[in-house]
Amino acid sequence: MKASEQWSSKIGFILSAAGSAIGVGAIWKLPYVTGISGGGAFFLLFILFSLFIGFPLLLAEFVIGRSTGKEAVSAYRTLAPNTNWHWIGKLGVFTCFLLLSFYSVIGGWIVIYFAKGLLGGIISEGADYASVFNDTIGNPMLVIGAQFAFLAFTAVVVAKGIQNGIEKVSKILMPALFILFFVLIIRSLTLDNAMEGVKFFLAPDFASITSQSILYAMGQAFFSLSVGVSVMVTYSSYLSKKESLIQPAISIVSMNLFIALLAGLAIFPAVFSLGLEPAEGPGLLFVVLPAVFDQIIFGEAFLLGFLALFLFATLTSAFSMLEIIVASLVKGKEEKRTKYAYIIGVLIFAVGVPSALSYSVLDDITIFSKNIFDSADYLVSNILMPLGVFLISIFVPLKIEKSKLREEVLQHSSLGATAFNIWFFIMRYIIPLVIIIVFLDITGILDKIISIF
Numbered sequence: 001m002k003a004s005e006q007w008s009s010k011i012g013f014i015l016s017a018a019g020s021a022i023g024v025g026a027i028w029k030l031p032y033v034t035g036i037s038g039g040g041a042f043f044l045l046f047i048l049f050s051l052f053i054g055f056p057l058l059l060a061e062f063v064i065g066r067s068t069g070k071e072a073v074s075a076y077r078t079l080a081p082n083t084n085w086h087w088i089g090k091l092g093v094f095t096c097f098l099l100l101s102f103y104s105v106i107g108g109w110i111v112i113y114f115a116k117g118l119l120g121g122i123i124s125e126g127a128d129y130a131s132v133f134n135d136t137i138g139n140p141m142l143v144i145g146a147q148f149a150f151l152a153f154t155a156v157v158v159a160k161g162i163q164n165g166i167e168k169v170s171k172i173l174m175p176a177l178f179i180l181f182f183v184l185i186i187r188s189l190t191l192d193n194a195m196e197g198v199k200f201f202l203a204p205d206f207a208s209i210t211s212q213s214i215l216y217a218m219g220q221a222f223f224s225l226s227v228g229v230s231v232m233v234t235y236s237s238y239l240s241k242k243e244s245l246i247q248p249a250i251s252i253v254s255m256n257l258f259i260a261l262l263a264g265l266a267i268f269p270a271v272f273s274l275g276l277e278p279a280e281g282p283g284l285l286f287v288v289l290p291a292v293f294d295q296i297i298f299g300e301a302f303l304l305g306f307l308a309l310f311l312f313a314t315l316t317s318a319f320s321m322l323e324i325i326v327a328s329l330v331k332g333k334e335e336k337r338t339k340y341a342y343i344i345g346v347l348i349f350a351v352g353v354p355s356a357l358s359y360s361v362l363d364d365i366t367i368f369s370k371n372i373f374d375s376a377d378y379l380v381s382n383i384l385m386p387l388g389v390f391l392i393s394i395f396v397p398l399k400i401e402k403s404k405l406r407e408e409v410l411q412h413s414s415l416g417a418t419a420f421n422i423w424f425f426i427m428r429y430i431i432p433l434v435i436i437i438v439f440l441d442i443t444g445i446l447d448k449i450i451s452i453f
Contacts, residue, residue, distance in 0.1 A: 026224050026256060026259045026260045026263055027259065027263050027285070027310060027313060027314075028106060028285050028310075028314075029220065029223065029224075030046070030220060030224065030260050030263055030264070031263050031264060031267040031268070031284055031285060032283075032284040032285070033216055033220055034046075034201065034264065034268075034278075035268075035271070035277075035278035035284060036278075037208075037212075037213040037216050037217070038205060038208025038209060038213055039200040039201055039203075039204075039205060039208065039268075039278070040199075040200065040201055040202050040203045040204040040205060041204040041205050041206050041208055041209050041213075042208075042209070042213050042216070042217055043201060043202070043204075043260075043264065044204050045209070045213070045214060045217035045218075046217045046220050046221055046224075046260070047257060049217055049218050049220075049221035049222075050221045050224065050225060050253060050256065050257055051253065051257075052426065052430070053218070053221065053389070053426075053430075053431050053434060054221045054222065054224075054225045054227055054253060055249060055250075055253045056423055056426045056427055056431065057222075057225075057227040057228065057389055057392060057393065057427075057431065058225055058227050058232055058249045058252065058253065059245060059246065059249045059409065059423065060392055060393070060396045060427055061227060061230060061231075061232035061233045061236065061392065062232060062233075062236040062239075062245040062248070062249060063236075063245065063396065063400070063405060063408045063409060064076070064079065064230075064233045064236075064392075064396070064400075065232065065233035065234060065235065065236030065237040065239070066236045066237065066239050066241070066245060066408065067079075067400075067404070067408050068237065069237050070237055071089075071233070071234045071237060071324065071327035071328050071330075071331065072088075072089035072092050072093065072230035072231075072233045072234050072324055072327070072328060073086050073089035073090055073093065073328045074086075074089075074328075074331060075089065075230075075233050075237065076088050076089045076395070077089075079395075079399055079400055080395070080399045083399075085395055085399060088230065088388065088391045088392060088395060089230050089233070089328065090328075091229075091230075091384070091387070091388055091391070092228075092229040092230030092231070092233070092324060092388055093230075093324060093325050093328050094384075095228075095229045095380055095384040095385065095388060096229050096231065096321040096322075096324050096325055097321075097325055097344075097347075097348060097351070098351070098376060098379070098380055098384070099229070099321055099380045100151075100318060100321040100322060100325075100348050100352075101348050101349075101351040101352035101355060101376065102352055102355040102373055102376040102377060102380075103314075103317070103318060103321065104147050104150050104151050104154070104318065104348065104349070104352050105143065105147050105352055105355045105356045105373065106314065107146075107147070107150035107151075107154075107311070107314045107315065107318060108143055108144075108145075108146030108147035108148075108149070108150050108356065109136070109137060109143070109146065109286060110150075110307060110310055110311045110314055111146040111149050111150050111311065112136055112142060112143070112146045113136075113286060113307050114304070114307040114308060114311055115146075117300065117303055117304035117307050118304065120300055122290050122300070122303060123290055123293060123294050123299055123300050123303060127290070127294075129286075129287045129288075129290045129291050130276075130283070130287045132290070133283045133286045133287055134283070134359070136286075137283070137359040137360070138359055138360045139360065140356075140357055140360045140361050143356045143357070143359075143360070144353060144356050144357070147349065147352060147353075147356050148349055150314075150315070150318070151318075151345045151348060151349050151352075152345065153315065154315060154318040154319060154322055154345065155322065155341045155342050155344075155345035156341075157315070157319055158319055158322045158323050158326055158337075158341045159337055159338040159341035159342065176309055177259075177309040177310070177312075177313050178259070178262075180302075180305055180306050180309055181259070181262045181263075181266060182262070183302065184266045184289075184292065184293075184302075184306060185262060185265045185266045187292060187293075187295065187296050188265065188266050188267070188269045188270045188273075188292055189265065189269050191269060191270060191273035191274070191292075191295065192273050193272050193273045194269035194270070194272065194273050195269070196269075196272040196273075197267075197268035197269035197270065197271055197272035197273065197278075198265065198268065198269055200268055200272065200278060201264040201265070201268040202264075211438075211441040214438055214441070215382050215386075215438055215439075215441075216381075216382065218382075218386060218434075218435075218438055219381035219382040219385060219386060220381065222381070222385040222386065222388075222389055223380075223381045223385060224256050224260065225252070225253065225256055226317070226320060227385075227388075227389060227392075228384075228385035228386065228387075228388035228389035228392065229321075229324070229384075229385060229388055230324060230388070230392075231320045231321065231323075231324050233324075234320075234323060234324045234327050234328075235320060235323070237327075241411075242412070243412065244411065244412040244413045245408065245409060245411065245413075246409065246410075246413045246415060247413070266292075267284065267285065267288050270288050270291065270292040271284070271288055274288070274291050274292075276288060276291070289303060289306065289307075290303060293306070322341065322344065322345065322348075325344050326340045326341050326344060329344070354372045355372050355373040355376055356373075357372075358371040358372040358373035358374070359371070359373070386435050386438070386439070389431065389435060390431075390432055390435045390436075393427055393428075393431040393432050393435075394432060396427055397424060397427050397428040402424065405420075405424065406420050409423065
């Protein structure tokens with residue numbers, strides 16, 4: 001990477017990285033996954049995974065990226081030359097490619113709703129918003145066209161680079177998203193029967209927890225923080241050596257958990273007040289939001305504003321996914337950035353078309369009882385991301401000298417050796433063990449092992 005290709009400020013890095021993390025993960029996916037996984041107990045698991053596994057992993061990816069100043073694949077090659085560890089970076093690139101292929105479908109749905117909002121065509125008296133959503137995603141040409149538009153804009157921003165593209169957009173949009181969320185929450189909490197939704201979201205019912213929901217909570221934590229795919233390796237490679245790593249990591253995890261809390265408080269009170277089903281699935285947000293704004297004066301205008309911010313929050317996540325792929329190809333030769341941004345964008349679009357058609361002409365095609373869209377989501381969130389996390393948790397303590405790790409982690413930080421030793425212990429022992437146990441449980445092997453004893 002050219003020396004000039006850096007974040008212009010720490011806040012620019014934090015907001016851009018938080019934008020990568022927040023996006024669809026916290027606003028779209030968390031509410032519906034919480035809804036189908038039992039509510040409060042799932043959300044508590046998500047918080048625990050984010051704090052005790054997600055945060056250490058985020059810091060580890062920061063160390064890999066900032067210490068080398070290189071994108072994901074080259075960073076692993078630099079730290080472990082003449083080995084195969086660089087495949088962690090390649091796994092991250094592949095995962096981001098697959099993730100963006102179906103993520104762009106959701107981005108397309110938001111594009112459609114935003115366009116309808118501009119024309120005043122979403123909110124109407126007595127509308128069945130579930131049917132509106134199903135009709136929208138069931139239109140093949142409409143969803144494919146919107147997906148293409150979403151990816152085209154993503155490619156344009158990434159082609160412009162770090163400071164002039166990703167950072168500039170993120171600095172404006174992320175604060176605005178927080179403000180509008182509060183407006184939505186205030187109205188949602190004042191609806192009739194709203195407290196039932198709050199109870200569902202925040203009161204844990206541990207009887208609802210299954211091995212599947214534990215895996216989903218772990219996958220959601222990784223998805224929401226963009227860890228396990230080396231996105232944060234690439235983003236942190238643009239961070240100045242003069243900055244602390246711990247403070248941005250704390251800020252990003254805190255912002256992610258806060259926006260996840262806001263999303264739940266905005267969605268679930270409205271779900272219960274309006275008599276909707278919390279286990280609605282991927283369309284939950286698109287059904288609830290119009291119904292809530294329908295209850296607000298100037299609701300169409302507020303809905304349009306929220307959709308605009310939701311769209312851009314989704315785009316900031318898309319920027320990070322495309323950036324890791326483009327950066328792995330550019331390798332510091334910035335004159336190639338524009339070409340690769342557009343080529344990769346077109347390839348991702350082509351791969352994502354089957355996911356876009358999963359609710360229309362390809363709705364009869366299933367993989368292990370899931371449609372193409374849900375299968376891609378499951379593969380990324382519950383297999384590829386945890387695998388990436390597992391490999392990173394082995395790589396960092398094994399291939400980077402402990403003294404170098406200590407220097408990178410504690411640089412420009414007031415924390416001492418004790419904090420570092422706790423982090424190192426979690427990375428070396430706790431994270432690999434947790435992931436192994438969860439996978440043994442989900443495959444049924446753990447029950448067989450327990451039965452032996």
